Amino acid sequence: MEPVGVIVRACMRASTDPGLVAMEVAGKTYLQHQLDRVHTAFDRLDCVVVTTELQENRSIIRICERLGVPFYVGDSHDALGNCYKAAEQHAFKSVMLLDSGSPLIEPVLLVRMMSEYLRLGVPSNYVGNRIRRTYPAGMEAEITSVDTLMEAYLMTSKFADFADPTALLRRGELPQCRRVDFVQAVDQSRWRFRLDTLADHQRLSRLLGLVQKYSLQEVMTVAEAHGLLSEDDGSK
16 A cells, blocks of 8 residues: 555634644744654655644645645635545655644554554555544544545535544544444543643643653653643534
């Protein structure tokens, strides 16, 4: 199978409290913190930031231009179509989908998930950690083929499904798409490292100034040591 490309969906309105993704903490924007981690696992040219044409998202485009990161600008009402079209434009055969609420995403998790997807050898599979959750919120990742995204795009009729690129896949509504849960032995799903609210920002800005490596184990250890562990309430 062909190597996997990466799409990071980033919009200023994607969070409950808008604009967080472009805020600077510990010398970098949240988006750059996440991209630095993704680029540890993937080649820079295989990672594309997908945003939309809305005026406020020009901040995201400027960040990408400054960092030399490929980006795609699409329709603000069609996240699924944007992901499919961006992947097609960059000639990806399979794609890992992330969103910009994960500034502490673990590169090893991404490599292991990609390796499992490639090992299974069936491009139409959906491999992800969003159905059966064992990872903390903020560690979400999913992989499938671009052809499968295209089929989902052609089948989608609900507005909510255009807003969530893998909704049909996770619900099992594509018969040829086998869902494969990517899990870890220790269930850490009760914890939250997701960027969505100002409360998240207050905790994550401190964490990003304290962690020195890109491992989930270090994030957990540092968060516990400094009273920064927070339970996930299921939002976003």
